[in-house]
Amino acid sequence: xxxxxxxxxxxxxxxxxxxxxxxxxxxxxxxxxxxxxxxxxxxxxxxxxxxxxxxxxxxxxxxxxxxxxxxxxxxxxxxxxxxxxxxxxxxxxxxxxxxxxxxxxxxxxxxxxxxxxxxxxxxxxxxxxxxxxxxxxxxxxxxxxxxxxxxxxxxxxxxxxxxxxxxxxxxxxxxxxxxxxxxxxxxxxxxxxxxxxxxxxxxxxxxxxxxxxxxxxxxxxxxxxxxxxxxxxxxxxxxxxxxxxxxxxxxxxxxxxxxxxx
Numbered sequence: 525x526x527x528x529x530x531x532x533x534x535x536x537x538x539x540x541x542x543x544x545x546x547x548x549x550x551x552x553x554x555x556x557x558x559x560x561x562x563x564x565x566x567x568x569x570x571x572x573x574x575x576x577x578x579x580x581x582x583x584x585x586x587x588x589x590x591x592x593x594x595x596x597x598x599x600x601x602x603x604x605x606x607x608x609x610x611x612x613x614x615x616x617x618x619x620x621x622x623x624x625x626x627x628x629x630x631x632x633x634x635x636x637x638x639x640x641x642x643x644x645x646x647x648x649x650x651x652x653x654x655x656x657x658x659x660x661x662x663x664x665x666x667x668x669x670x671x672x673x674x675x676x677x678x679x680x681x682x683x684x685x686x687x688x689x690x691x692x693x694x695x696x697x698x699x700x701x702x703x704x705x706x707x708x709x710x711x712x713x714x715x716x717x718x719x720x721x722x723x724x725x726x727x728x729x730x731x732x733x734x735x736x737x738x739x740x741x742x743x744x745x746x747x748x749x750x751x752x753x754x755x756x757x758x759x760x761x762x763x764x765x766x767x768x769x770x771x772x773x774x775x776x777x778x779x780x781x782x783x784x785x786x
Contacts, residue, residue, distance in 0.1 A: 546594030554583025568633035578761030612641035626650035640715035679757035
């Protein structure tokens with residue numbers, strides 16, 4: 525069984541930003557709507573295309589942009605291999621340059637670690653979405669994380685690997701290993717505890733990279749946190765793009781007051 529293909533370029537607006545640590549590509553869908561925050565989505569570890577179906581689902585009720593980190597996807601190479609705080613600095617610089625106003629800042633997988641760091645203390649982030657957050661403390665070791673990743677892979681649709689392959693080749697094994705280590709060294713829970721905006725944690729029911737217990741714990745660390753469970757494994761937005769759109773839209777209504785009709 526193959527998964528859906530990323531949408532064609534006619535549906536997407538592509539832009540580039542020469543940032544503090546390298547050129548960044550951003551792909552946007554949808555249109556701005558009054559009183560509805562835009563969604564800014566940070567890619568997962570080394571790969572971005574798999575999030576395009578989910579981005580399109582968000583774009584049906586707001587403008588949604590997928591930000592690609594230096595060294596990955598369609599972005600340029602960084603001057604050196606980056607840490608999680610440095611990835612966060614890149615996204616913060618991108619946000620400042622775009623002047624989008626209050627946004628919902630979302631991350632998927634390792635992108636949650638970047639998004640949470642960026643949101644600390646910023647006035648242009650209305651809420652944070654953490655979808656399939658990493659790294660579960662129970663998997664905080666190279667071998668344990670690898671084992672969970674392989675285990676989760678058995679639950680993902682076969683077409684997903686095909687989509688990832690070109691981006692893995694572009695990044696190369698050395699950069700991917702460095703990036704995995706950098707995220708293992710970062711504690712998402714410390715950043716979440718410092719957030720003062722609403723936090724929505726979305727957990728795939730069959731996700732074994734991060735557990736439901738970990739997702740609930742993260743939501744509990746935020747002063748205004750919520751955890752929702754949706755069908756699917758770690759990369760649930762690939763197979764079921766609508767699964768996260770509705771919870772994120774409800775959050776948008778709560779913090780922005782718009783998009784009630786989708």
